Amino acid sequence: MDALSGLALGFGNALTLANLGWALLGCFLGTAIGVLPGIGPALTIALLLPITFSVSATGAFILFCGIFYGAMYGGSTTSILLNTPGESGSIITSLEGAKMARNGRAGPALATAAIGSFVAGMVGTIGIAFLGPIIVELALQLGPAEYFALMVLCFVTVSAVLGGSAIRGLTSLFFGLLLGLVGIDLQTGQPRLTFGIPELLDGVNVVLVAVALFAVGETLYLAWRYVEGKQEVRAVGSIMMSRSDLKRSFWPWIRGAGLGFPFGVMPAGGTEMPTMLSYYAERKLAGPEARKEFGTTGAIEGVAGPEAANNAAAAGILVPMLTLGLPTSATAAIMLSAFQSYGIQPGPLLFTSQAELVWTLIASLFVANVMLVVLNLPLVGLWARILKIPQPQLYAGILVFATIGTYGISNSVVDLILLYGIGVIAMFMRRFDFPVAPVVIGMILGPMAEQAMRQALTISQGDWTTFVTRPVSACILAVALLALAGPRLYGAWLRRVAA
Amino acid sequence: MYIRRRNVLAAAAALPAAGLLPRGASAQQRFNSMYVFVPAGPGGGWDGLGRAIEQASRAAGLVGSFQFENVGGAGGTVGLPRFVSQRRGRGEAIMVAGAVMVGSVITNRTPVGLKDVTPIARMTTEPGVIVVPANSPFQNLQDFLNALRANPGAVAVGGGSAGGIDHITLGLILKALGKNAREASYVAFAGGGPAQAAILGAQVRAGISGVSEFAEQIRAGRMRALATTGETRSLDNVPTLKESGMDITLGNWRGVFGAPGINATQRQALVDWMTALHASPQWREIVQRQGWDDAFLVGDAFTQFLARDQAETEQVLRDIGLAG
Numbered sequence: 001m002d003a004l005s006g007l008a009l010g011f012g013n014a015l016t017l018a019n020l021g022w023a024l025l026g027c028f029l030g031t032a033i034g035v036l037p038g039i040g041p042a043l044t045i046a047l048l049l050p051i052t053f054s055v056s057a058t059g060a061f062i063l064f065c066g067i068f069y070g071a072m073y074g075g076s077t078t079s080i081l082l083n084t085p086g087e088s089g090s091i092i093t094s095l096e097g098a099k100m101a102r103n104g105r106a107g108p109a110l111a112t113a114a115i116g117s118f119v120a121g122m123v124g125t126i127g128i129a130f131l132g133p134i135i136v137e138l139a140l141q142l143g144p145a146e147y148f149a150l151m152v153l154c155f156v157t158v159s160a161v162l163g164g165s166a167i168r169g170l171t172s173l174f175f176g177l178l179l180g181l182v183g184i185d186l187q188t189g190q191p192r193l194t195f196g197i198p199e200l201l202d203g204v205n206v207v208l209v210a211v212a213l214f215a216v217g218e219t220l221y222l223a224w225r226y227v228e229g230k231q232e233v234r235a236v237g238s239i240m241m242s243r244s245d246l247k248r249s250f251w252p253w254i255r256g257a258g259l260g261f262p263f264g265v266m267p268a269g270g271t272e273m274p275t276m277l278s279y280y281a282e283r284k285l286a287g288p289e290a291r292k293e294f295g296t297t298g299a300i301e302g303v304a305g306p307e308a309a310n311n312a313a314a315a316g317i318l319v320p321m322l323t324l325g326l327p328t329s330a331t332a333a334i335m336l337s338a339f340q341s342y343g344i345q346p347g348p349l350l351f352t353s354q355a356e357l358v359w360t361l362i363a364s365l366f367v368a369n370v371m372l373v374v375l376n377l378p379l380v381g382l383w384a385r386i387l388k389i390p391q392p393q394l395y396a397g398i399l400v401f402a403t404i405g406t407y408g409i410s411n412s413v414v415d416l417i418l419l420y421g422i423g424v425i426a427m428f429m430r431r432f433d434f435p436v437a438p439v440v441i442g443m444i445l446g447p448m449a450e451q452a453m454r455q456a457l458t459i460s461q462g463d464w465t466t467f468v469t470r471p472v473s474a475c476i477l478a479v480a481l482l483a484l485a486g487p488r489l490y491g492a493w494l495r496r497v498a499a
Numbered sequence: 500m501y502i503r504r505r506n507v508l509a510a511a512a513a514l515p516a517a518g519l520l521p522r523g524a525s526a527q528q529r530f531n532s533m534y535v536f537v538p539a540g541p542g543g544g545w546d547g548l549g550r551a552i553e554q555a556s557r558a559a560g561l562v563g564s565f566q567f568e569n570v571g572g573a574g575g576t577v578g579l580p581r582f583v584s585q586r587r588g589r590g591e592a593i594m595v596a597g598a599v600m601v602g603s604v605i606t607n608r609t610p611v612g613l614k615d616v617t618p619i620a621r622m623t624t625e626p627g628v629i630v631v632p633a634n635s636p637f638q639n640l641q642d643f644l645n646a647l648r649a650n651p652g653a654v655a656v657g658g659g660s661a662g663g664i665d666h667i668t669l670g671l672i673l674k675a676l677g678k679n680a681r682e683a684s685y686v687a688f689a690g691g692g693p694a695q696a697a698i699l700g701a702q703v704r705a706g707i708s709g710v711s712e713f714a715e716q717i718r719a720g721r722m723r724a725l726a727t728t729g730e731t732r733s734l735d736n737v738p739t740l741k742e743s744g745m746d747i748t749l750g751n752w753r754g755v756f757g758a759p760g761i762n763a764t765q766r767q768a769l770v771d772w773m774t775a776l777h778a779s780p781q782w783r784e785i786v787q788r789q790g791w792d793d794a795f796l797v798g799d800a801f802t803q804f805l806a807r808d809q810a811e812t813e814q815v816l817r818d819i820g821l822a823g
Contacts, residue, residue: 046540046541047541139696140696140700141700144686183573185661186661186688188662189660189666189687190606198577201572201573201577201607202577267692267695267697268693320692324695328693337547340789343788345714347714348716348721349715349719410570410571455686455687455688458685459655459703461652461684
């Protein structure tokens, strides 16, 4: 069955009243859990697995995909408004998004995130329908050596968030790398830096650290430095995006979506790397006016790009699941186990043996995407009003929200101690002008890069040249070198010419 | 708590009386309520077994209601101490666990282990399978073994986390070939997806994992199965390691444990429940649908199996260099 007739069949099935109902329910649930930190789509779908005993396979998967897409939309809301990312893909969104919200631009930030998610969701879903099987074969050619090279490239993006002092920025980065080391080492099975605490064996949750650094740290800092008598209510500002906002968001959406989808398809890609790369790219490509807003008042490009990258990557994750039966994320793994409880064996034959189900699923992804943007855009005005709450009460609420969300991740008191411990560290970092974003980047990339490097070296029997003799890996490393050294060399050259 | 205990006593007292009723064994309610502790996240293998026990027990009328708790992490060693400390002496609580926990208790060097809970029954098992990419020069198990014999380091084998069953399987094979298990070139991947991708993309020379993990790729001809690790064949036309002349049988078994410090009567009640559950048509139907291998072993026989499994696992992990 070719893609067009498949889609026609799929839309025929997806547009029945019952299936539209499942899609709507999924989108609603997904948005709700996306807003709550701690509860992700994987957990929600796992809790809903028992419904597979009473609902048709098509209905259940439309519901699950609605939840999956919905959670990606909802995840940006708390990142922007409360500086509290709900999942690792929206951590980067909060860098500029929270700054925009603080400067009375919450509405445009939320709107560009919602529309960007829609654009990326559409690009990603079109990708699933037409490019899926081809691109996944290419992605399989990437081994640990190439992934290591990609992570080296992502490390370059740290330079965009280092702030004024390289020493301070690098200190933050190494703090993140240290946190990333905690837990059982995958390649040897041995615990590292766990101090005999079983809760630390699986490492420190990156969302927890992001919430502690961004939300708890800021709250504690304000409580510490708060000066009585400055009771001001923040301006909510215009809800709608201006013409210039739209213009400035358009290319970041497209670039973010284009960057995110292939990373999602890669078996070890994920949503974090493309959001970092997109943020870096937008920061470097921004015009002189916009560049001043980055890191100060919040630049809309820095929200539009990473959000689009996040959603396109999420769509991409469905490609290896549908075409090869490969679960490359926790959510995909649980969806695959749902396939099994219907007696459907997910695998390379799924597209042929269950063509109707697969195409209905893809069609319902388009439907869910439209529903989500219709559902979310009117909510923007409502959400933005949260900021009218006076600061002390608002920050108290953020603290409650962060605490409940963290406890929800694992029901563990150790996590709460970590949340506040790291929160206090973040408070002092803020006081002494250490940037917090490099901590998160180090913590995400450090362990991934370490594992990829050691996997590559085990395969090559300890031969380090594997990183430069494999052509794709060598190319990516060359790009990383260029991104790091290029601007400096160019600057030096300009100075020499001027002199 | 008092009320719960009384309920259990009442249920226990009601057992002989219920047996007199003409409704048959499957209609006896053995527990009013049951607490199921899953030391892993929702959606995984242990969780699946726990939910299946719930489903079949309720359908067969063996247990009134169920309460679940999932505490995931580190092969079950994060949740285990919690079950041990919170449920001591409680007869109406079970934990679902298995072979993975045996290994992780050893490699993580946790003070609390399976010695601290009460073995009740082994329910299912899943043998492993050794695969190579479809275009691999290894046509059969002998090719693979010859390459390993020549130079174990040159044959990169992918699988789940280090010290897990996949890694242990490779260690046992090398040992049977007279090689040092530490020479293995084992590449650990986080989860089945990345491991499968590395095998499909021929990034590694071979892979080891549970049969169900690779079955569809084998059926589609994208991977070639060389051998399975069970007692009997799990895939058509694929030999077991045992019939290929290696004395290795391994399986990812899953079973049920009671709380620590329960008395003989409480333990027997749980054993009887599992025996009745295993005999029920509802259980057979679930096992069939999920494609699980029935590995029912109960009471003292299971306790002996567990002791043997722990000793063997510890020995292999020591050979690989992962246990002190």
